[in-house]
Each structure stands twice: as structure tokens, then as C-alpha cells.
Amino acid sequence: MEISLLILLIPFGVFLLLGLANEKLKPTAAGIVGTAGMAVVAGLAYFIAYQYFFVIGKVDGAAPTLIPYNFEWLRFTDVLHIDLGILLDPISVMMLVVISTVSLMVHFYSLGYMKGESGFQRYYSFLSLFSFSMLGLVVATNIFQMYIFWELVGVSSYLLIGFYYTKPAAVLASKKAFIVTRFADLGFLIGILILSFYTETFDFATLTADGASLVINSTAGASFMGLSVASWATMLIFMGGAGKSAMFPLHIWLPDAMEGPTPVSALIHAATMVVAGVYLVARLFPVYIFATPDVLTLIAYIGAFTALFAAVIAITQTDIKRVLAFSTISQIAYMMVALGVSGFGGHEGAGYMGSMFHLFTHAFFKALLFLGAGSVIHAVHSNEMNQMGGLRKYMPITRWTFLIACLAIAGIPPFSGFFSKDEILLAAFHHNTLLFGTLWVVAGLTAFYMFRLYFNIFWGKAKTYDGHHQPHESPWLMCLPLLILAVFSCVTGAIPFANFVSSDGVSFVAHIDWTIAGASIAVALVGIGTALALYKKGSDVPDKIAVALGGFYRAVHRKFYMDEMWTFVTKRIIFKYLSTPIARFDKKVIDGAMDGAGNATQKAAVAIRGLQSGKVQLYAWVFVVGALVITILALW
Numbered sequence: 001m002e003i004s005l006l007i008l009l010i011p012f013g014v015f016l017l018l019g020l021a022n023e024k025l026k027p028t029a030a031g032i033v034g035t036a037g038m039a040v041v042a043g044l045a046y047f048i049a050y051q052y053f054f055v056i057g058k059v060d061g062a063a064p065t066l067i068p069y070n071f072e073w074l075r076f077t078d079v080l081h082i083d084l085g086i087l088l089d090p091i092s093v094m095m096l097v098v099i100s101t102v103s104l105m106v107h108f109y110s111l112g113y114m115k116g117e118s119g120f121q122r123y124y125s126f127l128s129l130f131s132f133s134m135l136g137l138v139v140a141t142n143i144f145q146m147y148i149f150w151e152l153v154g155v156s157s158y159l160l161i162g163f164y165y166t167k168p169a170a171v172l173a174s175k176k177a178f179i180v181t182r183f184a185d186l187g188f189l190i191g192i193l194i195l196s197f198y199t200e201t202f203d204f205a206t207l208t209a210d211g212a213s214l215v216i217n218s219t220a221g222a223s224f225m226g227l228s229v230a231s232w233a234t235m236l237i238f239m240g241g242a243g244k245s246a247m248f249p250l251h252i253w254l255p256d257a258m259e260g261p262t263p264v265s266a267l268i269h270a271a272t273m274v275v276a277g278v279y280l281v282a283r284l285f286p287v288y289i290f291a292t293p294d295v296l297t298l299i300a301y302i303g304a305f306t307a308l309f310a311a312v313i314a315i316t317q318t319d320i321k322r323v324l325a326f327s328t329i330s331q332i333a334y335m336m337v338a339l340g341v342s343g344f345g346g347h348e349g350a351g352y353m354g355s356m357f358h359l360f361t362h363a364f365f366k367a368l369l370f371l372g373a374g375s376v377i378h379a380v381h382s383n384e385m386n387q388m389g390g391l392r393k394y395m396p397i398t399r400w401t402f403l404i405a406c407l408a409i410a411g412i413p414p415f416s417g418f419f420s421k422d423e424i425l426l427a428a429f430h431h432n433t434l435l436f437g438t439l440w441v442v443a444g445l446t447a448f449y450m451f452r453l454y455f456n457i458f459w460g461k462a463k464t465y466d467g468h469h470q471p472h473e474s475p476w477l478m479c480l481p482l483l484i485l486a487v488f489s490c491v492t493g494a495i496p497f498a499n500f501v502s503s504d505g506v507s508f509v510a511h512i513d514w515t516i517a518g519a520s521i522a523v524a525l526v527g528i529g530t531a532l533a534l535y536k537k538g539s540d541v542p543d544k545i546a547v548a549l550g551g552f553y554r555a556v557h558r559k560f561y562m563d564e565m566w567t568f569v570t571k572r573i574i575f576k577y578l579s580t581p582i583a584r585f586d587k588k589v590i591d592g593a594m595d596g597a598g599n600a601t602q603k604a605a606v607a608i609r610g611l612q613s614g615k616v617q618l619y620a621w622v623f624v625v626g627a628l629v630i631t632i633l634a635l636w
Contacts, residue, residue, distance in 0.1 A: 274328055
């Protein structure tokens with residue numbers, strides 16, 4: 001497992017090479033170097049996964065935790081220090097496979113999609129930086145190391161969203177994503193500091209060992225404002241995860257982040273960065289379930305509300321990338337609910353397993369959806385559905401692969417999404433009827449808005465395309481990743497995931513409950529059938545429904561005015577009543593004190609400058625007077 005270090009060193013080295021060489025490298029060479037580097041990383045990730053799961057296997061009946069590298073980087077106290085290392089366990093190894101696979105597909109796809117773009121070398125350099133940051137995040141041995149890479153992920157995301165820096169909307173979107181996630185990450189940092197203050201460690205293994213006994217014992221009796229210190233710490237840590245994973249009300253940055261290049265959306269906002277919050281909760285799962293179960297319940301309810309909220313909004317969006325953005329928010333929230341309703345060990349931990357399983361399957365079919373959308377945008381030069389229609393005859397590969405992804409996310413067997421979503425619904429059903437009902441409704445809405453998207457793009461009313469700009473299938477550099485991801489979307493559901501990932505590291509046999517699965521399939525088919533009736537041949541019924549719903553439809557289409565609400569809060573409250581007084585205090589008091597000290601020093605210098613005039617007679621007079629004064633004082 002010593003080769004695991006190369007998984008971090010290679011993308012970091014590629015980032016430095018492409019970043020420093022930049023214009024000295026030809027665009028094609030930069031793309032090949034970046035893609036080749038990621039191909040090696042993906043190969044290493046698959047080799048490590050094979051070694052971990054099939055060669056090393058279970059140790060004493062449970063999955064082992066391996067730390068091939070770990071060294072002290074920074075010491076705070078005698079007992080508290082930050083280490084840098086690599087941790088390999090079922091979820092980190094799984095994430096290595098997910099991140100490297102999707103990143104490789106995006107690197108390869110971008111060779112065709114981004115061809116001819118200004119800053120091609122810079123683009124591949126940023127991709128490598130992001131891949132390095134995300135890989136470093138998932139193999140972190142301690143929570144502070146995770147936080148360091150967490151912030152690197154935020155920086156690289158900011159750079160990629162704002163890649164088209166001459167486009168005002170992209171610049172605004174990158175700043176919005178950066179600022180919103182920084183607020184959330186402040187909570188994350190405070191939570192880390194609280195937790196480490198009481199436990200005197202950052203180490204994941206120590207924090208989660210023996211049912212998080214260290215956290216329970218070290219924080220026992222400590223409370224603030226009616227809540228235990230442990231609850232405050234885990235809530236603030238979840239705040240960081242909620243920001244990265246776009247949970248309500250910190251979701252507002254993700255739809256606007258679609259201003260970045262479409263391959264970036266597939267990499268960052270479908271399969272990797274947005275699941276960091278889910279991964280964070282899963283990494284600290286024993287702490288949440290044993291030390292602060294109430295916080296875990298809160299996470300479940302926030303996730304359920306976010307899933308429903310985002311699914312309803314997705315129904316009304318017309319920009320195909322924004323539909324997929326709200327779909328991502330909804331599906332990530334699904335995973336959060338699964339963690340929130342999970343127990344620990346065996347079938348009790350089915351929610352945990354289902355969450356990780358859905359994270360795994362979702363990465364491939366959502367990346368496929370984004371890359372398929374990129375293929376469509378590449379063909380028609382628009383993101384709007386009203387500019388599309390009848391594209392199935394022009395783009396057969398994109399059409400069929402997009403359909404596979406839609407079936408997978410809708411939860412139709414035998415596609416991968418069915419198996420992972422069934423585990424989540426089953427866990428919710430046995431835990432909380434309200435949460436199950438919410439997720440069941442969301443499953444139907446998901447099927448509806450995804451097939452609304454599919455029928456509007458590839459069926460609907462056929463458009464008259466100008467012959468000079470007539471749509472055509474994407475080049476093979478873009479089609480090959482679509483085909484590979486389509487295969488993954490078909491077969492990954494057949495993996496006996498509970499054999500590899502579980503809440504306690506011990507394998508168990510997961511069964512399909514056909515009562516729950518049947519209900520899930522039924523509501524998905526209703527959603528697909530409704531979309532088929534309304535959008536396949538084109539109809540004015542959706543417009544009539546929108547008119548009939550009036551203000552409610554407008555509110556949903558405007559995302560329930562959440563952007564306007566946050567603008568009001570920031571400008572009219574934070575800026576006016578907090579930032580402006582602080583700025584005035586800084587200018588008048590802080591700067592005034594410094595300026596006053598400087599002015600006083602300058603006036604004193606002017607007053608006494610005559611003492612150093614260079615006149616010998618004056619110096620002699622001062623000397624004599626001084627001597628007389630000293631003599632008089634001595635005699636007195």
C-alpha cells in the first residue's frame with residue numbers, strides 16, 4: 001500500500017508542471033499530460049482497491065484500517081498535534097475509485113469539449129489541483145488534515161467555476177460559491193477546535209474508537225445554551241459539510257456554479273466535491289450516532305427537506321444544467337437522510353451502507369448526465385430546453401447514454417440507481433414514516449423532472465436547425481466517456497456493496513424488500529408516464545398548468561426567492577448593521593488612533609528638532625545647563 005502516496009504526488013506534480021510551463025506547452029500536449037497523469041492515478045486506485053478488498057480482505061472478520069504513511073507536521077501542545085498521512089479503509093478506498101474514475105472521464109472528455117478554448121493549459125492545471133485536493137481530503141488521517149484539503153478543494157473549485165473569467169456571470173458565480181462555502185467552513189473550523197479542545201486529538205481513529213467513548217467521556221457534563229458541547233461541535237462540523245454538499249439553506253451557490261465549463265460541473269458538482277459533506281458525516285459516523293444522536297436526527301430532517309425542496313424547483317427550471325444542479329442537491333440530500341436514519345452494525349447500519357452505495361452509483365450516472373448535457377450544449381450552443389427538440393436523430397449515442405442515466409437516477413431496475421435508492425428507502429421506512437414518505441415522493445418527482453428533461457431534449461417539438469449549424473453527434477473523444485459511464489450506470493448496482501462497506505466494517509447480506517422496491521418503481525413509473533404524456537410530442541398543457549398555478553409556479557421557478565432573501569440579509573442586515581459599523585470603527589477609531597499617534601510624533605519631532613541644529617554653541621549651552629541642573633538636584 002506504499003504506492004498510495006503516488007495517488008497524491010502525481011496530480012500535484014502535473015498541476016505544478018502545467019501551471020509553471022503554461023503557455024510554453026502546446027494545448028494538446030497539456031491535455032495529454034493531464035489525462036495521462038490521471039490515467040495512472042486511476043490505475044493505482046483500482047490496484048489499491050483490489051489489494052485492499054481481495055488480497056488483504058477482512059482481518060478478524062472486519063475491514064482493516066491501514067495507515068501506510070503518517071508523520072507529525074505541526075505540534076500545538078504536548079498532546080495535540082496535526083499529522084499528515086494516508087488512511088485506507090472501505091470508504092476512503094471506495095472514494096479513490098470514484099474520484100479517479102470520474103476525473104479520468106472528465107479529463108478525456110475535455111480534450112474534445114474544451115478544444116480551442118483560451119487557457120486550455122490553465123484548465124488542465126486546475127483540474128489536476130482539484131483532483132489532488134479531493135484525493136487528499138478522502139485519505140486524511142485526521143480532521144485537521146481533512147480541513148486543509150477541504151479548503152484546497154474550495155480554492156480549486158473557485159478557479160474552475162470562474163474559468164471563463166471574462167464572463168461576468170462566471171466571475172459572480174465563483175465568488176458566490178467561495179463566499180457561501182467560506183461561511184460554512186468557518187463553522188467547520190470552530191467545530192474542529194471545540195472537539196479537539198476537549199478530546200485533545202484530531203485523529204479520526206482515536207475519535208471514533210470504542211463507540212466514540214473518548215468524545216463521550218471528555219465532553220460529559222460540558223454544555224452551552226442548553227446543548228452539550230459535543231452537540232455544538234458536531235453541528236458546526238456538519239455546517240461545513242452542509243455548505244460543501246449544498247444543503248438548505250446553504251444550497252444557493254450550486255445552481256449558479258453551472259456557469260463553469262460543463263465538464264467541471266460533471267467533476268465537481270456531480271460526483272466529487274458535493275459529496276464531501278456526506279463523506280465527512282460518514283467518516284465521523286460513530287461520533288454522531290453514539291455521542292450526538294439528536295444531531296444525526298437533525299441531519300436526517302434537513303436532508304429530507306432539502307431533497308423535496310430541490311426536486312420541486314427542478315421541475316420548473318428550463319436551463320438543462322440547472323435542472324441537473326437541483327437534481328444533485330436532491331440526491332445528495334437523499335444520502336444525508338440515509339446517514340441520519342442509520343443505526344450501527346449489520347442490518348441496523350443499512351442506512352449507512354445505502355448512503356455510501358448511492359454515493360458510489362450516483363457519481364457515475366450523474367457524471368454521465370452532465371457530460372451528456374455538455375454534448376447537447378456543444379451541438380446546439382444553448383443551455384435552454386426551448387432551443388432543443390428532436391435531437392435523437394442527430395445524436396444517437398448521446399440520446400441512448402442519456403436515457404440510461406435517466407433510468408438509473410429514476411430508480412428503474414436493473415440500472416444501478418434502483419439498488420442503492422432501494423436501500424435508502426428501506427432504511428427510512430424502518431426508522432421514520434414521515435422521512436420515508438418524503439423520500440418516496442421525491443423519487444417520483446425525480447423520475448418526472450429527469451424525463452421532462454429527456455423528452456424536451458431528444459423528442460418534443462422538432463426544431464428547425466440552420467443547415468450550417470445543424471446538430472451532430474459529438475466527436476469520439478466525448479462519446480467514449482459517455483459509453484464507459486453508461487456501462488458503469490448499468491452494472492454497478494449488481495455489486496454486493498454490503499460485502500465491502502458497512503457501518504462497522506463487518507459484512508452483511510442486503511436483501512431487496514420488494515414491497516418497498518415495488519412502491520419505489522411504481523411512483524417512478526408514474527413520474528415517467530406523466531413526463532411522457534406532457535413532453536414527448538410537445539404540448540401546451542404544461543404552460544396551462546403554469547398559468548393555473550400562478551404565483552406558486554412563479555415562486556418555484558424563482559427558487560422560492562432564496563437568492564433574493566440571502567441578498568436582503570447580506571446587504572440590508574449584515575452589510576448595513578454589521579459590516580458598515582465595523583468599517584466605520586476601523587476607519588475612525590483604529591486608523592484614527594494610528595494616524596493620531598503618527599501626527600503627535602511628527603509634531604513632537606518638529607518641536608525638538610532645534611536640539612540637533614548642528615550649532616556647537618547651542619550644544620555647549622545645553623551641556624552646561626544640564627550639568628548645573630544635575631548638580632543642583634544632587635546637592636538638594
